[in-house]
Amino acid sequence: MTTTAVPPAAASPIQRRPPPAGRARAFAGRFLSRSDGRLGLLILVFFALLAIFPDLFVGKLETATTATGKSLQPPGGGYLFGTDELGRDILNMTVHGARISMTIGLMATVITVMLGALVGIVAGYVGGKTDTILMRISDFFLVLPTIVLAIILAPVILDVVGADAELFGIRATMIVIVVVIGLTSWATTARVIRSQVLSIKMRMFVDRARVVGSGPGRIMRRHVLPNVINLIVAQAVLTFAIAVFTETTLAFIGLGDPFAPSWGQILNSAQGAGAPGLGAWWYIAPPAICVVLVVLAFTLVGNALDDILNPRSGVRR
Amino acid sequence: MTVDPTVPGQRRWPLPKQADPDAPLLRVEDLAVRFRMPNGSVKAVDGVSFGLDHGEALGIAGESGCGKTTTALSLVKLLPANGYVKAGKVELFGIDLVPKTETQIARYRWREIALVFQGAMNALNPVQRIGDQIAEPIEIRLGQPRESSRKRAEELLELVGIPRERAASYPHELSGGMRQRAMIAMALACDPAIVIGDEPTTALDVMVQAQILQLLEQLRRDLGLSLMLITHDLSVIAETCDRVMIMYAGRVAEEGQVRRVFAAPRHPYTQKLLSAFPNVRTDRRTLEVIPGLPPDLRNPPPGCRFAPRCPAAMQVCSEVVPPEVRFADGVRVACHLYPTSDLISAPDGLTRMDALGAGEPQS
Numbered sequence: 001m002t003t004t005a006v007p008p009a010a011a012s013p014i015q016r017r018p019p020p021a022g023r024a025r026a027f028a029g030r031f032l033s034r035s036d037g038r039l040g041l042l043i044l045v046f047f048a049l050l051a052i053f054p055d056l057f058v059g060k061l062e063t064a065t066t067a068t069g070k071s072l073q074p075p076g077g078g079y080l081f082g083t084d085e086l087g088r089d090i091l092n093m094t095v096h097g098a099r100i101s102m103t104i105g106l107m108a109t110v111i112t113v114m115l116g117a118l119v120g121i122v123a124g125y126v127g128g129k130t131d132t133i134l135m136r137i138s139d140f141f142l143v144l145p146t147i148v149l150a151i152i153l154a155p156v157i158l159d160v161v162g163a164d165a166e167l168f169g170i171r172a173t174m175i176v177i178v179v180v181i182g183l184t185s186w187a188t189t190a191r192v193i194r195s196q197v198l199s200i201k202m203r204m205f206v207d208r209a210r211v212v213g214s215g216p217g218r219i220m221r222r223h224v225l226p227n228v229i230n231l232i233v234a235q236a237v238l239t240f241a242i243a244v245f246t247e248t249t250l251a252f253i254g255l256g257d258p259f260a261p262s263w264g265q266i267l268n269s270a271q272g273a274g275a276p277g278l279g280a281w282w283y284i285a286p287p288a289i290c291v292v293l294v295v296l297a298f299t300l301v302g303n304a305l306d307d308i309l310n311p312r313s314g315v316r317r
Numbered sequence: 318m319t320v321d322p323t324v325p326g327q328r329r330w331p332l333p334k335q336a337d338p339d340a341p342l343l344r345v346e347d348l349a350v351r352f353r354m355p356n357g358s359v360k361a362v363d364g365v366s367f368g369l370d371h372g373e374a375l376g377i378a379g380e381s382g383c384g385k386t387t388t389a390l391s392l393v394k395l396l397p398a399n400g401y402v403k404a405g406k407v408e409l410f411g412i413d414l415v416p417k418t419e420t421q422i423a424r425y426r427w428r429e430i431a432l433v434f435q436g437a438m439n440a441l442n443p444v445q446r447i448g449d450q451i452a453e454p455i456e457i458r459l460g461q462p463r464e465s466s467r468k469r470a471e472e473l474l475e476l477v478g479i480p481r482e483r484a485a486s487y488p489h490e491l492s493g494g495m496r497q498r499a500m501i502a503m504a505l506a507c508d509p510a511i512v513i514g515d516e517p518t519t520a521l522d523v524m525v526q527a528q529i530l531q532l533l534e535q536l537r538r539d540l541g542l543s544l545m546l547i548t549h550d551l552s553v554i555a556e557t558c559d560r561v562m563i564m565y566a567g568r569v570a571e572e573g574q575v576r577r578v579f580a581a582p583r584h585p586y587t588q589k590l591l592s593a594f595p596n597v598r599t600d601r602r603t604l605e606v607i608p609g610l611p612p613d614l615r616n617p618p619p620g621c622r623f624a625p626r627c628p629a630a631m632q633v634c635s636e637v638v639p640p641e642v643r644f645a646d647g648v649r650v651a652c653h654l655y656p657t658s659d660l661i662s663a664p665d666g667l668t669r670m671d672a673l674g675a676g677e678p679q680s
Contacts, residue, residue: 203439204434204436204439204440205439205440205441205442205443205450207440208434208440208441209442209453211395211426211427211432212426212427212453212454212457212458212503213423213426213427213453213454213457213458214453214457218457222445222453223442223445226442226444226445227442227443227444229444
């Protein structure tokens with residue numbers, strides 16, 4: 001039945017450039033063979049599912065009018081995590097909060113890392129006046145205090161666009177938080193990446209690439225960027241953690257969107273309701289633990305990615 | 318010996334448009350290279366002339382900092398930002414490269430004159446596959462699509478004795494010898510007329526060094542490659558080169574057929590350099606040392622630059638720059654010891670060539 005036209009298997013078990021699908025599979029295999037990668041991914045997938053389909057798990061978001069429980073009911077009796085002062089299910093709010101916190105964290109991370117990597121690589125590689133100008137700009141953003149900037153920017157932007165304005169279906173308050181986090185943290189990433197680029201551009205393979213005919217754009221893309229990708233991943237993880245924390249902080253001090261129950265917003269309500277004084281730990285613990293878990297998961301995944309994306313690290317262990 | 322550059326298989330790409338097919342491959346005349354420094358200009362290369370024929374191998378030897386690498390890199394203007402060619406001619410196929418602008422000269426880099434770098438580990442991008450790195454000059458310089466460039470890269474790897482499967486390896490997965498072979502493959506990527514090896518074997522152990530030299534030798538034979546080998550290892554030159562050029566402090570001291578120069582070194586510097594090199598055939602003895610240091614090239618001594626260290630220095634040496642004297646056997650020497658009248662016969666000398674283990678030159 002089968003003809004002999006089947007090509008012989010590659011003699012060498014390694015080294016053949018696998019087709020793109022095979023490469024992706026090999027990458028996934030290496031990632032999943034690590035326990036930290038597996039655990040981190042598991043947590044992230046769990047929270048991603050919560051964020052995408054909260055209704056599937058806990059039903060619609062409860063509001064003061066649809067609340068079913070009594071005020072500040074401890075865990076148990078149909079309310080796994082207890083209720084808040086308005087009788088809303090904490091589990092319900094925490095699950096719905098995942099979407100807000102994760103979205104803000106993700107958007108802020110993408111903005112920060114893209115802007116930071118771009119500025120860092122260009123400043124480091126091009127050098128000279130470009131470097132000076134970009135670094136002075138980053139200095140300015142480096143000294144901007146996140147919270148203060150947010151306190152000033154949030155009401156201003158909201159006043160200009162209106163609190164109910166939406167951008168791509170995202171409420172303006174969230175955009176403000178993302179912009180504030182992005183503005184205040186890209187400079188750190190740019191600095192870190194620039195310093196690494198400064199050392200990479202002195203390496204001989206960059207000279208070689210230039211001699212061979214690569215222009216600055218190609219060198220930055222093909223030679224510099226792949227050499228700082230592990231740094232970018234590390235920065236992304238760090239930024240995500242910071243972004244989630246910052247969002248939590250901003251919401252906690254009342255600069256969040258009161259209609260979007262992010263984890264910070266829940267903590268804010270808990271504080272407003274005097275939960276710590278009343279011993280209502282179940283009001284505080286679930287959102288706080290979620291923040292910790294998400295940050296932890298990103299760190300684990302980031303670590304695993306760093307090791308896999310850096311081909312040299314395979315030798316060391 | 319001379320290879321027709323238009324024969325297919327030896328040169329796949331047409332010669333540059335202004336090329337004169339009858340002109341010699343490379344002719345360098347009175348090349349002068351300067352480096353701007355905060356405290357003056359360094360005369361790194363001063364009045365260097367030499368030629369390279371199709372299929373020929375020229376070795377350039379001398380102490381560190383004598384201008385070997387600078388000479389080679391200035392051919393296609395690959396000098397550091399503060400370096401520039403002050404005077405002279407670099408004629409490739411009869412085209413003078415010195416007045417070319419940066420964009421014009423880029424066309425000659427790698428396509429006509431390629432480099433094998435010293436220390437392959439540093440010259441390879443650690444996070445890019447070997448095959449992609451070899452394909453890079455093919456993509457850029459020859460404008461080939463990525464797929465065919467990769468295929469060509471695999472062929473080149475095979476040509477230098479690396480299995481083509483290795484194209485998917487990262488540099489750290491290869492041995493030192495393989496990395497150097499990959500660098501050679503990269504140099505061959507665009508079928509260049511001239512390959513410059515800048516200390517291509519320095520970082521390798523002797524066995525691998527021998528293999529690499531053998532490979533270069535074989536490629537030269539098979540592809541009709543012209544080689545410029547920069548090294549301070551005279552035995553490498555004795556083994557692989559047809560001609561040798563001894564440089565001192567940015568000038569040519571002596572140049573000629575390897576056998577003739579090594580058998581009967583005429584310039585005192587060449588003599589000193591050769592006796593500073595271990596000789597396996599004679600009794601074990603302390604190697605000679607040339608006293609003193611090479612001069613400061615910001616302010617070189619007038620006259621012969623070797624005069625302060627030269628055992629045979631005369632009054633005239635520190636006053637007048639020695640003119641080049643051409644002997645009947647083709648060896649050029651810049652030294653006042655020899656009268657300037659043309660075509661003096663070669664002196665009888667030691668048979669150092671045998672001692673250095675070199676065979677007959679290829680011609």
